[in-house]
Amino acid sequence: xxxxxxxxxxxxxxxxxxxxxxxxxxxxxxxxxxxxxxxxxxxxxxxxxxxxxxxxxxxxxxxxxxxxxxxxxxxxxxxxxxxxxxxxxxxxxxxxxxxxxxxxxxxxxxxxxxxxxxxxxxxxxxxxxxxxxxxxxxxxxxxxxxxxxxxxxxxxxxxxxxxxxxxxxxxxxxxxxxxxxxxxxxxxxxxxxxxxxxxxxxxxxxxxxxxxxxxxxxxxxxxxxxxxxxxxxxxxxxxxxxxxxxxxxx
Amino acid sequence: xxxxxxxxxxxxxxxxxxxxxxxxxxxxxxxxxxxxxxxxxxxxxxxxxxxxxxxxxxxxxxxxxxxxxxxxxxxxxxxxxxxxxxxxxxxxxxxxxxxxxxxxxxxxxxxxxxxxxxxxxxxxxxxxxxxxxxxxxxxxxxxxxxxxxxxxxxxxxxxxxxxxxxxxxxxxxxxxxxxxxxxxxxxxxxxxxxxxxxxxxxxxxxxxxxxxxxxxxxxxxxxxxxxxxxxxxxxxxxxxxxxxxxxxxxxxxxxxxxxxxxxxxxxxxx
Numbered sequence: 001x002x003x004x005x006x007x008x009x010x011x012x013x014x015x016x017x018x019x020x021x022x023x024x025x026x027x028x029x030x031x032x033x034x035x036x037x038x039x040x041x042x043x044x045x046x047x048x049x050x051x052x053x054x055x056x057x058x059x060x061x062x063x064x065x066x067x068x069x070x071x072x073x074x075x076x077x078x079x080x081x082x083x084x085x086x087x088x089x090x091x092x093x094x095x096x097x098x099x100x101x102x103x104x105x106x107x108x109x110x111x112x113x114x115x116x117x118x119x120x121x122x123x124x125x126x127x128x129x130x131x132x133x134x135x136x137x138x139x140x141x142x143x144x145x146x147x148x149x150x151x152x153x154x155x156x157x158x159x160x161x162x163x164x165x166x167x168x169x170x171x172x173x174x175x176x177x178x179x180x181x182x183x184x185x186x187x188x189x190x191x192x193x194x195x196x197x198x199x200x201x202x203x204x205x206x207x208x209x210x211x212x213x214x215x216x217x218x219x220x221x222x223x224x225x226x227x228x229x230x231x232x233x234x235x236x237x238x239x240x241x242x243x244x245x246x247x248x249x250x
Numbered sequence: 251x252x253x254x255x256x257x258x259x260x261x262x263x264x265x266x267x268x269x270x271x272x273x274x275x276x277x278x279x280x281x282x283x284x285x286x287x288x289x290x291x292x293x294x295x296x297x298x299x300x301x302x303x304x305x306x307x308x309x310x311x312x313x314x315x316x317x318x319x320x321x322x323x324x325x326x327x328x329x330x331x332x333x334x335x336x337x338x339x340x341x342x343x344x345x346x347x348x349x350x351x352x353x354x355x356x357x358x359x360x361x362x363x364x365x366x367x368x369x370x371x372x373x374x375x376x377x378x379x380x381x382x383x384x385x386x387x388x389x390x391x392x393x394x395x396x397x398x399x400x401x402x403x404x405x406x407x408x409x410x411x412x413x414x415x416x417x418x419x420x421x422x423x424x425x426x427x428x429x430x431x432x433x434x435x436x437x438x439x440x441x442x443x444x445x446x447x448x449x450x451x452x453x454x455x456x457x458x459x460x461x462x463x464x465x466x467x468x469x470x471x472x473x474x475x476x477x478x479x480x481x482x483x484x485x486x487x488x489x490x491x492x493x494x495x496x497x498x499x500x501x502x503x504x505x506x507x508x509x510x511x512x513x514x515x516x517x518x519x520x
Binding site: 050053055076080083084088090092094095096097100104105107108109136138152153156 | 262265389390393410411413414415417418459462463465466467468469470471472473476477
């Protein structure tokens with residue numbers, strides 16, 4: 001099943017203020033992969049993600065999703081295929097109730113109301129948030145907001161799920177819940193994060209971004225074992241790996 | 251707790267009240283919105299010296315509080331908060347209108363004092379009606395009802411977004427105010443220059459957030475039109491609520507009920 005691929009070919013992006021965020025990014029992901037995107041602050045992770053569903057268009061180069069070039073003409077298809085969960089759930093949850101928020105995407109797809117209701121219930125059930133259905137979005141806790149934010153995207157039945165800093169602000173239990181949830185999903189997952197233990201736990205493959213370029217693209221364990229590479233890119237091995245390698249004190 | 255946090259808790263309390271299941275809460279939001287509008291028009295249309303004639307309208311909030319299982323205490327705080335502004339406006343009446351129009355025993359009362367009392371009573375009635383609408387309906391159903399009543403979609407959506415992000419903005423403001431207080435423990439208030447830069451920073455954050463929200467909307471297929479659910483059903487009981495209360499307000503407006511009642515009691519006395 002190669003039709004759910006995501007491909008970037010020599011993508012450059014410069015912000016209107018002249019800041020060059022991406023400088024020749026190229027990679028190719030295939031169906032069912034779980035890919036982590038890591039890098040220091042300002043490396044270009046979020047900019048890269050915004051290209052995947054056409055929120056930003058490359059200054060030069062090409063982005064292909066599901067064998068379609070990402071362009072104004074294919075935006076509707078691309079946004080049905082790529083679901084994006086933003087870093088701050090308050091940006092994602094803009095409707096007054098959880099139900100309305102989860103229904104927002106399916107309604108925009110023009111689905112009939114019965115289908116919308118079924119999708120809302122199914123998405124909330126998948127993330128274990130059906131109990132919050134009638135609650136006001138602003139009254140959820142940080143972890144609850146995060147799971148509902150994922151439901152808002154799942155209700156559109158995307159093939160590819162893009163998550164920007166999914167563990168930011170989560171307590172350990174909510175983080176563990178999120179990891180378990182993501183492991184149950186069969187989507188292609190693209191996750192940009194600073195939480196390297198999370199990447200080690202969830203992702204099979206990892207891209208390292210540095211100053212807008214792909215510095216490395218390899219299996220996650222291989223990336224994290226390459227201390228020199230991590231050091232060059234303002235990163236460190238995940239804490240769980242550091243503990244394994246540190247001498248026992250007691 | 252900061253005043254902003256306290257105000258947010260009050261808003262949350264209103265939402266909790268709106269989630270109850272009572273006969274009042276089951277009334278269609280359209281009926282309640284229209285009834286409130288008729289009530290407000292009736293209150294505003296009394297002449298400026300009306301005080302006793304307004305009293306029958308107090309029955310409306312009292313009945314709503316009783317039927318809707320709402321605590322009267324939640325009305326007091328907002329009314330007390332806004333009272334100084336109304337007081338400042340009404341206090342000029344006794345100064346400019348000194349014509350004696352009635353007396354209580356030997357004490358003459360000028361028209362200014364009567365209109366002063368009338369303004370305060372109208373204010374209390376209007377604010378109570380608006381708060382009761384919110385506490386018995388909820389903000390989102392009110393917006394849906396406004397939409398069904400023909401209010402432009404762009405206006406109802408603005409109201410929804412305003413309400414949703416009021417909480418986020420208030421939380422950010424509280425965090426900034428707290429950060430300021432921690433680094434300026436001896437200043438009870440912000441200096442004007444600091445205040446200006448805080449407001450500027452909040453404005454910039456608001457713009458940044460608006461951009462993020464728009465991006466999030468776009469990525470979920472937003473094309474400039476938000477479809478809202480809200481197939482609200484208008485039953486016979488809703489029509490009865492609207493017509494019954496509206497008839498009472500019109501009657502209270504056209505006839506001075508306390509005066510008629512008083513005359514009736516006097517005529518009955520031997």
